[in-house]
Amino acid sequence: MSAAVEIERVWAPSVIDLWAGRRPLWWTVGPAGELAVLLVHRKYLHRIHYIKGWVGWGPKLPFDGVLVIRRADGSVQHRPIKDVRVWPSHIALLPDSRLLVAGGRTRKEDTGSWKPNAAVFSLTNGEQQDSFCIGDDIPALVTDRNGSIWTAHGDEGIYGGHPESGAGLAGWSGAGEAVWAPEGRLPDVPLQGCTAATEGDRVWLIWYSGTRRGGTFLTRITPSTGEVTSWPSPVPQPDGFAVRGDRAVLTKRDHNEPTTEVVRAELRGDTWSVTERHTTQVPGRVVLRCGQGRDGSLWLRAGDTWLRIEA
Numbered sequence: 001m002s003a004a005v006e007i008e009r010v011w012a013p014s015v016i017d018l019w020a021g022r023r024p025l026w027w028t029v030g031p032a033g034e035l036a037v038l039l040v041h042r043k044y045l046h047r048i049h050y051i052k053g054w055v056g057w058g059p060k061l062p063f064d065g066v067l068v069i070r071r072a073d074g075s076v077q078h079r080p081i082k083d084v085r086v087w088p089s090h091i092a093l094l095p096d097s098r099l100l101v102a103g104g105r106t107r108k109e110d111t112g113s114w115k116p117n118a119a120v121f122s123l124t125n126g127e128q129q130d131s132f133c134i135g136d137d138i139p140a141l142v143t144d145r146n147g148s149i150w151t152a153h154g155d156e157g158i159y160g161g162h163p164e165s166g167a168g169l170a171g172w173s174g175a176g177e178a179v180w181a182p183e184g185r186l187p188d189v190p191l192q193g194c195t196a197a198t199e200g201d202r203v204w205l206i207w208y209s210g211t212r213r214g215g216t217f218l219t220r221i222t223p224s225t226g227e228v229t230s231w232p233s234p235v236p237q238p239d240g241f242a243v244r245g246d247r248a249v250l251t252k253r254d255h256n257e258p259t260t261e262v263v264r265a266e267l268r269g270d271t272w273s274v275t276e277r278h279t280t281q282v283p284g285r286v287v288l289r290c291g292q293g294r295d296g297s298l299w300l301r302a303g304d305t306w307l308r309i310e311a
Contacts, residue, residue, distance in 0.1 A: 004278045005262045008308045010299075011035055011070045022066060024304050025054055026101075029294045030093035031145040031198065033072040035306055038081065038091055038101075040065045052256040053287030054304070061085050067099060067123065080126040086119045090289070092143040094174050097123040100149065106136045106162070114162060118149075118176060132176025135165035142196035142292065144203055147174040148223065152193025152205045168193070169205050169219065180221070185228040187217060197241050197293025204293065206233065206241050218248075218272065234265045234272045240291020242298035244311040248272060249298050251309070253286035254279075258302065260286050262309060282307060 013024045022039035029035055044063035048056045067079045081099065089104030103117040116131040134141075134149060137157030142150050149172040157165035164170040164178050168190025171180025191210030198204070201224060208216040216233035218241065233250070239260070240251040246267040253260045264276040284303015292299050296311040 004276075005280045005309065007262075007280065007282070007300075009283070010306045010308050011037075012305045013037070013039065013068070017066075017068070023054070023057060024068075025057060026088045026091045027301065027306070028090070028092045028143075029292050029297075029299045031143070031294065033294055033297065034093070035070040035299065036091065036093055036099070037068045037070075037306075038065045038088070039068060053285055054301075055288050059084070059087060061087060067091075079123045081121050082126040083128065084119070084121075085128075086117060086131075089138060090141040092141060092149065094120065094143060095147040098129065098174075099123055100143065100174075102134060102138065102141055102149075104138045105156075106133050108161065120174070130175065134172050134176055135170055136160050136162040137165060138193070139289075140193035140196045140205065140207075142198060142203065143174075144198055144223065145201060146223070148172065148179065148203075149174065149176075150180075150196060150203045150205060150221070152196060152207050153190070154192045155210070158190060168207060171203075171221070171223070180223065182219075182228065186219065187230045188213070188215065192237075194237050195239055195241050195291050195293070197243060197298075199243050199293075199295060204241060204243060206238060208237055231267075231270070231272050234274045235261075235263050238263075238291075239286070240293065240298045240300055242293030242296055242309070242311045244296030247296075247311045249309050249311045251291050251298060251300055253290060256285050256287055258282050258285050260290075260300065260302070264311075 027037040065081045069077045090102045092100040099121045106117040114133040120130040137154035140152040153165040188209035194206040219230040235250045238250040250263045265272045282302035283305045298309045300307045
């Protein structure tokens, strides 16, 4: 790793898990800084060869899994998850020891309703408690401290007819009810979500526009007040973003290579300005869905190793 960037190696799956035939797939970081990784036995999986990296492994539905939770104090827990019937794109932790498993796509059924693409599981017994739809085409998802779900959508969702996805960004309750929409408060029309982060009670959704003037934007939402503020991003289409006050760190991968660009920025007046930029070696190949920000820490997945970079 480059000496210019301080990167902490936090976790990798144990030899016992790997020897048991389990692959580490979908992952998230909870509001308390706990890393959660869903491991699935290879008997449930098949390889999609044209998709690089871990995201190229697809499950045969239904499947069982084991959620490994690495807490901030370094302790590790294993929680079984049973009978998953959603093809996951994301997982996220919810209050009261619950896990959200969310698929990236949905479709309209003959009844006119949208097919559920998210399920909530108890981490106490591993069983499903609820299911609902949280929009179509979801490249970025994060949950906040209060258990709300925040999504940034892609072009197929924005132009696919789903009412909340059409706005590009959306907020949902932990029961899948739409609770927030941008309502004209964005600087441009979203085309694709990039990544997401939280900072205290605030939520950040990173996205880019497809209009002629275009650009990538950092949008900060304060759910308690409804305030929405957006800035042009100092990095086009970043994979990861974390913020602490007026400092931020962003990453942009060299796709399927063991390198990433790490960019530090500061908010000076109304502009995020780059202060450092480094191309950094990491322990594994970096592919889609590799970054998530929590309270100033950017978590980065490189192969099957999880890293942390402080803003």
